[in-house]
Amino acid sequence: MFVQPIPTLRREADTLVILDQTLLPFRSATVALASLEAAADAIRHMQVRGAPLIGATAAFGVALALARGRADDAVLEHALAVLGATRPTAVNLHWALARMADVLRPLSAPARCAAAWAEAEAIRADDAATCDAIGRHGLALIAAIAARRPGPVRLMTHCNAGWLATCGAGTALAPVYAAQAAGIAVEVVVSETRPRNQGLLTAWELRAAGVPHTLIADNAAGLLLMRGEVDLVITGADRVAANGDAANKVGTYLKALAAHAAGVPFYIAAPHSTLDFGCPDGRAIPIEDRGADEVCRIRGLAADATIAELSLAPPATRAANPAFDVTPAALIAGIVTERGIAAPGHLAALYPEQAR
Ligand SMILES: CSC[C@@H](O)[C@@H](O)C(=O)COP(=O)(O)O
Numbered sequence: 001m002f003v004q005p006i007p008t009l010r011r012e013a014d015t016l017v018i019l020d021q022t023l024l025p026f027r028s029a030t031v032a033l034a035s036l037e038a039a040a041d042a043i044r045h046m047q048v049r050g051a052p053l054i055g056a057t058a059a060f061g062v063a064l065a066l067a068r069g070r071a072d073d074a075v076l077e078h079a080l081a082v083l084g085a086t087r088p089t090a091v092n093l094h095w096a097l098a099r100m101a102d103v104l105r106p107l108s109a110p111a112r113c114a115a116a117w118a119e120a121e122a123i124r125a126d127d128a129a130t131c132d133a134i135g136r137h138g139l140a141l142i143a144a145i146a147a148r149r150p151g152p153v154r155l156m157t158h159c160n161a162g163w164l165a166t167c168g169a170g171t172a173l174a175p176v177y178a179a180q181a182a183g184i185a186v187e188v189v190v191s192e193t194r195p196r197n198q199g200l201l202t203a204w205e206l207r208a209a210g211v212p213h214t215l216i217a218d219n220a221a222g223l224l225l226m227r228g229e230v231d232l233v234i235t236g237a238d239r240v241a242a243n244g245d246a247a248n249k250v251g252t253y254l255k256a257l258a259a260h261a262a263g264v265p266f267y268i269a270a271p272h273s274t275l276d277f278g279c280p281d282g283r284a285i286p287i288e289d290r291g292a293d294e295v296c297r298i299r300g301l302a303a304d305a306t307i308a309e310l311s312l313a314p315p316a317t318r319a320a321n322p323a324f325d326v327t328p329a330a331l332i333a334g335i336v337t338e339r340g341i342a343a344p345g346h347l348a349a350l351y352p353e354q355a356r
Helices: 036-044 051-067 073-084 092-104 109-148 174-181 198-209 218-226 252-262 344-350
Strands: 009-012 015-019 030-033 153-158 186-191 213-216 232-235 239-241 246-249 266-269 297-301 307-311 324-327 334-337 340-342
Touching: 009 051, 009 109, 015 051, 030 036, 030 051, 036 051, 036 073, 051 073, 051 092, 051 109, 073 092, 092 109, 109 153, 109 174, 109 232, 109 266, 109 334, 109 340, 153 218, 153 252, 174 186, 174 198, 186 198, 186 218, 198 213, 213 218, 218 252, 232 252, 246 252, 252 266, 252 324, 334 344, 340 344
Parallel strands: 153 186, 153 232, 186 213, 232 266, 266 334
Antiparallel strands: 009 015, 015 030, 239 246, 246 324, 297 307, 334 340
16 A cells, blocks of 8 residues: 555544645645635645545545534534535535535434544545555556656656645556555656646655656656657546546646647546536536635745746736646546446446446
């Protein structure tokens, strides 16, 4: 089982201790969240991020709400509503809250608090096990390429779908860590992922794990794919529709298009909590619009080692910031799940109970 070098979240007494991802890759620090509002803010402001981790944090957010006073219906429903409105695209958020609601609604108020902590912890543990299973299935893709030719397998990814985004090994990076454990050489091409630069988080975790990697500007991905410098692309997802269309961090679609044109297989790695059979196709997936500030400003480490923010654009520049895009199923070679790899249109066969 993959062990996170620093837990992305953990319960400590009646608080939730998270690794604050807004400080990475510059500084690694944890923060203790003690209330519903603190948990909701941590999700909104991306102190925690990545679809599975957002879901787990929301589950613990419900426990925090119930631990702070009365655990009656009004408190529970308020917590579910506040957390449910934090970020719109990752369906894991709604999946986790629905799981909490199913367990907690039938209980009496006095029984709810302990049950909420227990269920949140179960969601955390399930996610860790799920990531390991995704790693095992994705490893087969990497091993097949390694068996065909000498040299390291060259894998491209986008955003951060590693351990930082989950409670375990990650989704897209779980096969990379599994390959490393199996002694198969892998090199990862990491795209920067403007505007929030989650690719820098990927570079940070790969560096710590000793996995060779190269950071590229997002716009360099097409050239590398066209030149045959990449063997396969694997990204995570925030929501996969019933037909296999997959929403992920903005820029994923362009990589899938370029991979398709270059004949390079493009895979999505996603757990059951990311599958939304209620969405018939990608057009029904809500796309988060974040503030223009994220496009017009940039954070970095200043010469005095403080984290500094700089303006990139002239004042009052109008900027749009759609945070996700949708890759059509036709561009996806397969979806790597904890139950195996499915062709995008065949997810229901792997998850009949969810598809019903
Ligand atoms: C295992 S995480 C998969 C996705 O959640 C990830 O690729 C992504 O898009 C994260 O977006 P973020 O905005 O950083 O939460």
